[in-house]
Structure formats: C-alpha cells, structure tokens
Amino acid sequence: MHPLIKNVEYAVRGALPIRAEALSAELKAGKKLNFDKVVFCNIGNPQQLNQKPITFFRQVSSLCENPELLAPENRELLSKLYPADAIARAEVLLKNIGSIGAYSHSKGIPFIRENVAKFIESRDGYSANPEHIFLTQGASSGVQTMIQILTQNTSVGIMIPIPQYPLYSATISLVDAAPIPYYLNEEENWGLSTEDLKKSIEEGRKAGKDVRALVIINPGNPTGQCLSEQNIREIIDFCHKERLLLLADEVYQTNIYMPKERPFHSFKKVLLSMGEKYKDQELVSFHSTSKGMIGECGRRGGYFECVNIDEGVLEQLYKISSISLCPNVSGQIMVDLMTNPPVEGDASYAKYKSEIDGIFQSLQRRAIKLASCFNSLEGITCNAAEGAMYLFPRITIPQKAVEAAKEAKMAPDAFYSMAMLDATGVCVVPGSGFGQEAGTWHFRSTFLPEENLFDGFCSKIEDFHKDFLNKYRD
Numbered sequence: 149m150h151p152l153i154k155n156v157e158y159a160v161r162g163a164l165p166i167r168a169e170a171l172s173a174e175l176k177a178g179k180k181l182n183f184d185k186v187v188f189c190n191i192g193n194p195q196q197l198n199q200k201p202i203t204f205f206r207q208v209s210s211l212c213e214n215p216e217l218l219a220p221e222n223r224e225l226l227s228k229l230y231p232a233d234a235i236a237r238a239e240v241l242l243k244n245i246g247s248i249g250a251y252s253h254s255k256g257i258p259f260i261r262e263n264v265a266k267f268i269e270s271r272d273g274y275s276a277n278p279e280h281i282f283l284t285q286g287a288s289s290g291v292q293t294m295i296q297i298l299t300q301n302t303s304v305g306i307m308i309p310i311p312q313y314p315l316y317s318a319t320i321s322l323v324d325a326a327p328i329p330y331y332l333n334e335e336e337n338w339g340l341s342t343e344d345l346k347k348s349i350e351e352g353r354k355a356g357k358d359v360r361a362l363v364i365i366n367p368g369n370p371t372g373q374c375l376s377e378q379n380i381r382e383i384i385d386f387c388h389k390e391r392l393l394l395l396a397d398e399v400y401q402t403n404i405y406m407p408k409e410r411p412f413h414s415f416k417k418v419l420l421s422m423g424e425k426y427k428d429q430e431l432v433s434f435h436s437t438s439k440g441m442i443g444e445c446g447r448r449g450g451y452f453e454c455v456n457i458d459e460g461v462l463e464q465l466y467k468i469s470s471i472s473l474c475p476n477v478s479g480q481i482m483v484d485l486m487t488n489p490p491v492e493g494d495a496s497y498a499k500y501k502s503e504i505d506g507i508f509q510s511l512q513r514r515a516i517k518l519a520s521c522f523n524s525l526e527g528i529t530c531n532a533a534e535g536a537m538y539l540f541p542r543i544t545i546p547q548k549a550v551e552a553a554k555e556a557k558m559a560p561d562a563f564y565s566m567a568m569l570d571a572t573g574v575c576v577v578p579g580s581g582f583g584q585e586a587g588t589w590h591f592r593s594t595f596l597p598e599e600n601l602f603d604g605f606c607s608k609i610e611d612f613h614k615d616f617l618n619k620y621r622d
C-alpha cells in the first residue's frame with residue numbers, strides 16, 4: 149500500500165467515532181451500557197440527528213427521481229400531493245437534465261451552473277461566469293482537486309489555519325505537499341492577524357517551501373469565527389503581496405448566528421470591491437449542500453467558483469473533472485435548489501421560509517445553550533459560535549489525568565473525550581485532531597442534538613465532567 153495512505157489521519161472519523169460506532173452496535177445487540185444511545189457530536193451531519201429535510205427540496209428531488217409521476221394521466225392525483233411550483237421546478241430541471249441516470253457534463257449540468265452563477269451574482273453584486281463554476285461531490289472533492297493540482301512537487305507548501313478542518317491536512321499529506329500552519333488566536337475569539345500570516349509564510353520559506361496558497365475557512369471549523377470585511381481585505385492584500393492563491397472555504401456561509409455583529413462577507417465580493425490593483429488576485433471559493441439549514445450531506449452536492457484563474461488552468465481542471473466523469477446528478481439538483489430556493493410569491497415560499505427560519509433559530513439557541521454549559525464547567529472556557537455548527541472548548545486537564553493518558557498512549561484531550569464517550573455515549577473529537585497551540589487541550593462538539601433532548605444532553609456532560617475532575621483531581 150502507498151505509504152502516504154498509511155500515514156494519513158482524519159480525526160472527524162478517527163478512533164473516537166470508530167469506538168462510538170462499536171458501542172452503538174453493542175447497544176443494538178442488547179448490551180447494557182451507561183447510556184441507552186450514542187450521540188454522534190463528532191460530525192456536522194444534521195439529518196443523522198433527526199433534523200428534518202426541507203420539504204420543497206425533497207418534493208422536487210422525488211419528482212426528478214420518478215418522472216413517471218409527471219405523466220398527464222397522473223396529474224390530478226399529483227396536484228393533490230405536490231404544490232404547483234415543485235411540479236414546475238421538476239419539469240424545468242428534467243427538461244435541462246434529460247435523464248438523471250445519465251452522466252452529465254463533467255463540470256456539472258450547464259443549466260445548474262448558470263443558476264449557481266445567478267445566485268453568486270445576487271449574493272455579491274458582481275457577475276459570475278458559469279464556465280468558471282465546477283459542481284462537485286460535496287465541497288470535499290473540490291478541495292482535493294485544487295490541492296492536487298497545486299502540488300507540483302513535494303516542496304510546495306499550503307498555508308492552513310490551526311485549528312483546521314482535517315480535510316486540509318489529510319489532503320495535503322496525501323499529495324505529499326507541506327502544510328504551512330498559521331495559528332488562530334483563541335483569546336481574540338479565533339481572530340487572524342496578517343502578522344501571524346507573515347510569520348507563518350516566512351517560516352515556511354525558511355524551511356525551503358514554495359508556498360503557493362492560503363486556505364481560509366470562513367465561518368471557521370472547528371472554531372466558528374466569522375471574519376470581518378476589514379480582516380478579509382487584509383487577507384486578500386496579504387495574498388496579493390505574497391502571490392498566493394486564496395482558497396476560501398465558505399460552506400457555512402448561511403450558518404451565521406450573529407448576523408448583525410458578524411455578518412458573512414464572501415471573499416469574492418470583497419475581492420471585486422477592492423478594485424483594479426487586485427484584478428489578478430486568484431481565488432477559488434467552495435460551497436456545499438451539507439451545511440446551512442439544509443444539511444443534505446449524503447447527497448454529496450457542492451461547487452467551487454474560480455476567480456481570475458488562467459484559462460489553461462481551467463482546462464486542466466476540466467480534464468481532471470472528466471476523469472471521474474461527473475458529479476452525481478442528485479447532488480447537482482440539490483445545489484440548484486440550495487442556490488435558487490422558492491422566492492416570495494411562490495406557492496412553497498411560506499413553508500420553505502418557516503422551515504429554514506425554524507432550523508436557523510434552533511441552531512442559534514443550541515449554540516448559545518451548549519457554550520454556556522461548557523463555560524459553566526470547572527476548568528473549561530469556550531468561545532461563542534459566531535457561525536458553523538461547532539464549539540471548540542478549551543479544557544484544563546489535571547496532571548493525574550495527563551499521566552493516565554500517557555499510560556493509555558493517548559493525547560490528554562483524546563483520553564478525556566474517550567472517557568466522556570464511555571460515560572455518556574456522547575462522541576466528540578479531541579482537539580488534537582484539528583491542531584491547537586502547544587500545551588492547550590480542546591475538544592470539538594457539534595450543537596446538533598435535537599433541541600428537545602438538549603437539556604439532558606448538557607446535564608450528562610456536566611455530570612461526566614465533575615466525575616472526571618473528582619477522579620483525577622491533583
């Protein structure tokens with residue numbers, strides 16, 4: 149086996165979730181444990197925790213999956229089951245897709261790419277070219293393609309945030325490139341300064357690395373911070389000065405829980421607002437159907453948009469996309485629905501809006517509730533989630549527990565997380581899986597457990613934490 153495969157790590161589905169799956173299987177087999185179910189807080193997978201899908205999206209998708217339903221002889225029955233705008237949307241999609249069982253264009257269905265371009269234009273106020281948009285198998289495959297195409301040789305370095313979502317570190321190690329870490333500042337609510345970026349790139353170059361790109365995750369995963377417009381301008385200026393490609397991961401762009409204080413600004417909008425001097429700054433922005441209020445993770449829908457990327461590079465990207473033939477069509481349909489949902493006046497608009505608002509407000513409440521639970525615990529501090537789906541609390545681990553962790557050949561935060569799983573059935577991911585300042589320990593938890601179970605969820609963690617500290621108190 150290729151050594152790069154054996155060496156790669158991806159903590160979001162690492163040792164903790166593997167043990168959690170095993171415990172879940174034991175419960176299913178009737179074994180008695182300290183808890184009656186495993187709560188998977190290791191992954192931003194809302195529908196795994198019973199978040200309901202958006203009705204309109206499933207209505208249109210189901211009609212596209214079974215076009216027979218649209219036949220004239222079925223219309224009377226159909227109109228009792230589906231709203232007129234869902235029927236009309238499915239017809240338009242099928243007219244432009246043909247059979248959803250056929251391979252599509254390797255960059256994605258042109259009609260859908262045109263709709264994504266319209267979404268970007270209305271979001272940012274600047275034009276978007278459908279030919280510069282690639283639909284992908286979730287944002288993951290777009291990220292992997294970009295990092296692969298960037299890595300000309302093993303001296304290539306790619307700047308990634310610490311803490312970071314380990315898709316980046318894993319992909320960089322799989323192509324044998326070098327991660328060039330820049331640290332987010334926990335005391336500044338995971339803020340990012342260009343001084344830190346400069347320090348990071350200088351260290352990378354001193355180590356002989358050819359630093360090619362800067363990854364920004366905004367809103368952050370696992371840290372949940374949202375960048376200010378001013379900070380985005382500074383980052384773009386830094387990339388322009390250092391001739392770096394900007395990779396802007398914006399999959400949580402609608403998970404914005406403090407919209408007044410910390411609204412979302414796309415890197416594309418800010419870049420194009422900065423004028424002539426930056427007209428050649430290269431940017432690739434990523435989006436996904438897995439997040440937001442829709443959480444259609446399993447559909448594997450996503451896209452990336454290329455800005456100021458050379459036509460020759462776009463041709464290479466097209467060639468790479470054609471090797472895997474095409475992104476799955478049901479995911480492409482979900483991208484179309486995500487970027488062009490019902491609008492005011494449509495038959496489904498009221499229901500769509502109430503579903504989206506209901507999920508949004510519940511996420512907002514749960515983010516606040518879990519952060520306050522963590523902050524109430526001895527030795528834990530936790531920044532608020534300005535966005536995304538996670539909290540990343542910092543934990544002070546007693547020396548005795550540090551020693552016990554060493555005995556168990558585990559990082560202290562992994563030892564703590566494993567003890568939490570065994571005691572409560574709650575599966576989180578240790579901070580070591582995302583990277584963290586040396587000498588600090590964290591874990592990442594989603595705030596996705598159902599709201600009606602949330603108080604019980606929080607008190608389980610509180611009880612576990614008190615027991616853990618009492619057991620290992622110095």
Ligand SMILES: Cc1ncc(COP(=O)(O)O)c(CN[C@@H]2CONC2=O)c1O
Pocket residue numbers: 160190191192193285286287288289313315365369397399435436437438445448449450
């Ligand atoms: C910042 C970020 N980028 C890209 C992705 C990839 O998403 P898709 O491939 O599904 O579009 C994720 C998924 N979030 C992972 C999965 O769930 N929890 C996480 O941390 C993510 O958090």
